[in-house]
Amino acid sequence: QQKVQQSPESLIVPEGAMTSLNCTFSDSASQYFAWYRQHSGKAPKALMSIFSNGEKEEGRFTIHLNKASLHFSLHIRDSQPSDSALYLCAVRQGGRALIFGTGTTVSVSP
Amino acid sequence: EAAVTQSPRNKVTVTGGNVTLSCRQTNSHNYMYWYRQDTGHGLRLIHYSYGAGNLQIGDVPDGYKATRTTQEDFFLLLELASPSQTSLYFCASSDAGLGGYAEQFFGPGTRLTVL
Numbered sequence: 001q002q003k004v005q006q007s008p009e010s011l012i013v014p015e016g017a018m019t020s021l022n023c024t025f026s027d028s029a030s031q032y033f034a035w036y037r038q039h040s041g042k043a044p045k046a047l048m049s050i051f052s053n054g055e056k057e058e059g060r061f062t063i064h065l066n067k068a069s070l071h072f073s074l075h076i077r078d079s080q081p082s083d084s085a086l087y088l089c090a091v092r093q094g095g096r097a098l099i100f101g102t103g104t105t106v107s108v109s110p
Numbered sequence: 111e112a113a114v115t116q117s118p119r120n121k122v123t124v125t126g127g128n129v130t131l132s133c134r135q136t137n138s139h140n141y142m143y144w145y146r147q148d149t150g151h152g153l154r155l156i157h158y159s160y161g162a163g164n165l166q167i168g169d170v171p172d173g174y175k176a177t178r179t180t181q182e183d184f185f186l187l188l189e190l191a192s193p194s195q196t197s198l199y200f201c202a203s204s205d206a207g208l209g210g211y212a213e214q215f216f217g218p219g220t221r222l223t224v225l
Contacts, residue, residue: 001169006152032211043200043216044153051211088152092211097143097168102152 002027002093006101013108019076021104023089026070032092033065035074036100039085047087048074079108113137114217116201122223129188131220133201141204142184143214144168144176146197153200159184191224198222 003026013019023033034049050056050063050072065072076083084107090098114135123129135142143158155168157176165176173195175187188195198221202214 034213043218045216046213049211049213097155097158097166098214099155099169100145100153102150 139203
């Protein structure tokens with residue numbers, strides 16, 4: 001069964017700095033990779049997704065995907081206090097069912 | 111934006127009790143999902159459905175039944191609740207998307223406590 005793991009478990013980032021989050025997966029046939037963000041007490045909400053190797057940028061957010069390394073990452077440029085949240089990576093394994101990682105808690109200190 | 115609602119928002123029951131969690135989506139999505147969220151485990155898929163009458167087993171199905179009565183409504187049933195099922199439950203929906211890849215929209219969650 002697909003294993004999806006995230007690192008670090010938590011981190012504190014000063015306002016304005018870069019936040020970098022990592023996700024590894026075990027199934028090399030995976031085809032869809034996504035990041036979700038969940039603010040405290042709220043529902044998860046999709047941030048970005050990517051299908052093929054490389055990089056995708058949307059505003060302050062960038063995803064890197066390296067299928068050969070079974071790794072993808074999320075980078076947040078100019079981190080803001082409003083970016084403080086639980087970040088969940090997700091990988092598609094067959095059908096329509098995403099497999100989620102255990103999450104990274106990010107705290108951005110003003 | 112997709113609208114997914116869940117009821118009840120909070121539920122307390124006793125061990126051995128019956129519980130039904132309800133989910134409704136109003137965006138005509140074909141796919142609906144039930145997850146549980148526990149600290150240290152992220153989101154774990156319980157059951158999901160491709161459409162009315164369809165049910166697929168997820169990764170942690172033991173102790174749970176589900177039923178999709180219409181395109182809009184998906185129910186999660188705990189027939190003999192146990193304390194290990196104390197959790198935050200999320201429902202989500204998505205459409206087919208291009209090639210089958212599509213964003214999932216989540217409901218607000220139901221916090222269930224089994225005493």
